[in-house]
Amino acid sequence: MDLVNVQVNGVWHKFPKGTRMIEACRQVGALVPHYCYHPKLTSPGNCRMCLVEMGMPPRPTPGQEPEKDEFGMAKIGWMPRPVIACANTVAEGQGIRTEGKLSEECRKGVMELLLINHPLDCPICDQAGECRLQEFSVEHGNGESHFREEKVKKPKNVDIGPRIRLDDERCIMCSRCIRFTAEIADDPVLGFTERGSYTTLAVHPGKRLENNYSLNTVDICPVGALTSNDFRFQMRVWFLKETKSLCTKCGRGCNIEISSRQNEVYRQTPRENNDVNSTWMCDQGRLDFHFVNSDYRLTQPLVKKSNGHHPTTWKLAVNQVAEALRSVKASEIAVIASGRMTNEELYLTHALVKSAGIENYDVVPRTGGGDDYLRADDQNPNSNGVRAIWGTEPGAKLPQIIAGINSGAIKVVLALGENLIKAGLEKAALEKLTFLASSHILANATAELSHVVLPAASYAEKRGSMINVTGRLQRLSKAVNSPGEARDDWEILRDIILAYAGSNGIHSVEDVFKRMAGDVEIFSGLTLARIGELGVQVMETGEKVPLLERERERKAKGIIVG
Amino acid sequence: MATVVVQRPKLKWHEKWFISTLAKGLLITLGHAIAILRGKKKVTMQYPEEKWDANLPDHYRGAPALVTDEHGRERCVSCQLCEFICPPRAITIIPEEIPSTDPWAKVEKRPRLFNIDMIRCIYCGMCEEVCPEQAIFLRKDYAITGLSRAEMVHDKTKLYEIGGVREGLVNKWNELK
Numbered sequence: 001m002d003l004v005n006v007q008v009n010g011v012w013h014k015f016p017k018g019t020r021m022i023e024a025c026r027q028v029g030a031l032v033p034h035y036c037y038h039p040k041l042t043s044p045g046n047c048r049m050c051l052v053e054m055g056m057p058p059r060p061t062p063g064q065e066p067e068k069d070e071f072g073m074a075k076i077g078w079m080p081r082p083v084i085a086c087a088n089t090v091a092e093g094q095g096i097r098t099e100g101k102l103s104e105e106c107r108k109g110v111m112e113l114l115l116i117n118h119p120l121d122c123p124i125c126d127q128a129g130e131c132r133l134q135e136f137s138v139e140h141g142n143g144e145s146h147f148r149e150e151k152v153k154k155p156k157n158v159d160i161g162p163r164i165r166l167d168d169e170r171c172i173m174c175s176r177c178i179r180f181t182a183e184i185a186d187d188p189v190l191g192f193t194e195r196g197s198y199t200t201l202a203v204h205p206g207k208r209l210e211n212n213y214s215l216n217t218v219d220i221c222p223v224g225a226l227t228s229n230d231f232r233f234q235m236r237v238w239f240l241k242e243t244k245s246l247c248t249k250c251g252r253g254c255n256i257e258i259s260s261r262q263n264e265v266y267r268q269t270p271r272e273n274n275d276v277n278s279t280w281m282c283d284q285g286r287l288d289f290h291f292v293n294s295d296y297r298l299t300q301p302l303v304k305k306s307n308g309h310h311p312t313t314w315k316l317a318v319n320q321v322a323e324a325l326r327s328v329k330a331s332e333i334a335v336i337a338s339g340r341m342t343n344e345e346l347y348l349t350h351a352l353v354k355s356a357g358i359e360n361y362d363v364v365p366r367t368g369g370g371d372d373y374l375r376a377d378d379q380n381p382n383s384n385g386v387r388a389i390w391g392t393e394p395g396a397k398l399p400q401i402i403a404g405i406n407s408g409a410i411k412v413v414l415a416l417g418e419n420l421i422k423a424g425l426e427k428a429a430l431e432k433l434t435f436l437a438s439s440h441i442l443a444n445a446t447a448e449l450s451h452v453v454l455p456a457a458s459y460a461e462k463r464g465s466m467i468n469v470t471g472r473l474q475r476l477s478k479a480v481n482s483p484g485e486a487r488d489d490w491e492i493l494r495d496i497i498l499a500y501a502g503s504n505g506i507h508s509v510e511d512v513f514k515r516m517a518g519d520v521e522i523f524s525g526l527t528l529a530r531i532g533e534l535g536v537q538v539m540e541t542g543e544k545v546p547l548l549e550r551e552r553e554r555k556a557k558g559i560i561v562g
Numbered sequence: 563m564a565t566v567v568v569q570r571p572k573l574k575w576h577e578k579w580f581i582s583t584l585a586k587g588l589l590i591t592l593g594h595a596i597a598i599l600r601g602k603k604k605v606t607m608q609y610p611e612e613k614w615d616a617n618l619p620d621h622y623r624g625a626p627a628l629v630t631d632e633h634g635r636e637r638c639v640s641c642q643l644c645e646f647i648c649p650p651r652a653i654t655i656i657p658e659e660i661p662s663t664d665p666w667a668k669v670e671k672r673p674r675l676f677n678i679d680m681i682r683c684i685y686c687g688m689c690e691e692v693c694p695e696q697a698i699f700l701r702k703d704y705a706i707t708g709l710s711r712a713e714m715v716h717d718k719t720k721l722y723e724i725g726g727v728r729e730g731l732v733n734k735w736n737e738l739k
Binding site: 120122123124128156157232233234236238239 | 639640641642643646657658659668669670671694695734
C-alpha cells in the first residue's frame, strides 16, 4: 500500500494514498465537524462545516534546495484559504490544521449562517439530544446571532411518507437523505426546490418516500428535519438506554441498538457492522418491536381446566409437561420448535428430544420477502443455528409431524414459540391431542388450545446467540425485563429437562453455550463473551448481501469511503 | 504551628453558676410577657387561622405549577427537561401531538399527562430554572396536604389551577409562523 506523509496539527503521520483528509484527521484523533459527509455516501461537500487549513510544500525554483523543517520534511507553504476535508484526499508532504484561527473562524461563520433560518424549536424537536446542529452550536457556534431580519418561513410538519415527517425549517440542506434515496435505496424521490435561503427539501410531486429503507434517512439526518412518525413525541432521547443487539425479523440479523427506558422499548436503530448490514436496516425490522410492550403478552404460566385457563406456578406447569412426556411412547410425542429461537434454546431442545428419544422434532420454516438490499428470503433469524446444532434441514420433518398429528399417531405435542394454527395444523386436529403444551410470547390460537401455556421472553428480553444467513454467529443482549413471570426460553427448557431427566448442572446461559461449544464443532473455543459485538464467521453459506456488494464496489472505485 | 492565644472573658462566680445570667434571661421573658398581657406587643401567630402569606418574599419557593399565557395556551410543550433535571424525580410527563384542528396546532406538542408527586418534590426550583418555555413556576402555595398518596400527586388540571395565567412572558409562538 502506498503511504504518504501528512502533517496533522503539527505532527507527521503516514496514511494510505487516497485517504480523505477528514478520515485521516479522525484516525489521529482530530475530529473535524461535518454535516453532509457520510462515509457510506458520496461527498458533495455542500455543508462547508469541515473547512480546514491546508498547505503543501512550495515548488522550488530550478536549482533551489527545498527548505526542511525540524523533522526533516519539506516546509509547508500554508494556503491563505481553507479547503473542505471531506472530499479532498491526502497527498505527500501535505499539512492539515484542524485547529487555529482560520478553521475556527470558518466553523463559527458556517454555524451562524446555518442557524439564520433555523426555527430553534429544540423543546419540541425529537432530534434534540442527538442533533449535530445542537452539538456543534455548543462547540463552535456563537452565543448570539447577528441576524436581525425576518426568518424565512418554510413548510413544517409535512407528510412525505407513511413513516416519515419533514420539517423544512430545520433542514440544513446537507442532502444526505437525497443521496441515500438515490444511491442506496434506488428510490430517488427527494430533491431540493427553490434557491438560496429559500432552498426547500421536497418530495417529487405525486411520489412519496415510502420504500422499505426510508427510515434510514431519519438516522442520517443530522438535524430534526426528518423524524420518524413511529417515534414522534414518544420519548426524549436522553432518557433512553441503548442496548447492542440483533434484529430478529429475518435471517440477515442486522446489528441494532434497542433504545429503552424503564422496561419499555421505544425504538430500534441500526448499528454499524460492515459484514452484515453496513449502517442500514429495513423499516419492517426496525418497527417490529411493538409486540414487546403489547397488552397481549402472557405473564403467567397457565393450565387449562374445564372452565378455561387458570394461572399456576412454574413448578406445577413444568412438572405437568414432564409427566405428559413420560406418559406416552416417544414415537407419540412431537416437539415443534421455532427458527426464532437462539442457539442455546435450540441446543437445550435438542438435549430434551435426545434424552426422551423423540424422533418427531422440527422447526417451522418461513421464507419469502427477500429483496435486493438487506432483507433475506429466510424469515427465520436462526435457520443456520438449526442446521448447525440439530444437523437437520428446517422443515424436513414437519409434513410428517403434521400428518402424524392429523392421523392421531402423535398424542403429545410440545410447541415452542410457534403458533401451530399458522404452521398448517387444523384446530380440530389439535383438539384431539391428549396433551398440548406451548410456550409463547403473545396470547394466540395455539395457546388457547394448549393444556399448559408457558409465557416466554421476547428477543429484547434475553441473551443468546444466533447464526444469520451468511453464517455469522452474533449475540442478542437483554434490553428490558420480561413482564410478570415470563421466563427466558432456555430456562423453561432447562426446567423441563430437570423435571424430565434430573439435574444437568446448567445454571446460566453461559453454561449452555459452554456445553454447546463442547458438542458443536463450529462453536469450539467460543464463549458468549468472545462472540463480541460484531459477531464471528462460523459457517460458509455462499450467500451474498446485495447491498454490501454494491457498497464494496463503490468503495473500490473510491466513490465512497465505506 | 502558629499558636493563637484566646482571651476568655473573666467570669464572676455567679456568672459561672448561671445565677445572674438566668435571672437576666427571665427578666427579658417577663418583660415580653408583661408587654403582651398589656396588649402592647404581638409575638406569635395562631397559624391555621392567621397566616403570614402577605409577607412572603417574591423569591419564595412553594409548590411548582404550570401556567397558561394570555391567549389561554398551555405554555408547556412537553420537552421533559424538568423531568430530566428534577433531583427527586417527582415529575412524570407523557407527551402527545396537538391535533391539527387545534388553533395552536403549530406548536405540535403538549403534555398528555403531567404529574408532580408532591411527596417527592423538594421545592428546589430546578424545574422553573431549566424550563425553556417559561411554563413552570414555583408559586407561594406551601400547605400541600392530602389524605392519601394519590391525592398528593398533582395532575395537569391541578397544576394549571394552582398556576393560573401569567402575562408578559417571552412568547416565541406568537410570531407569524
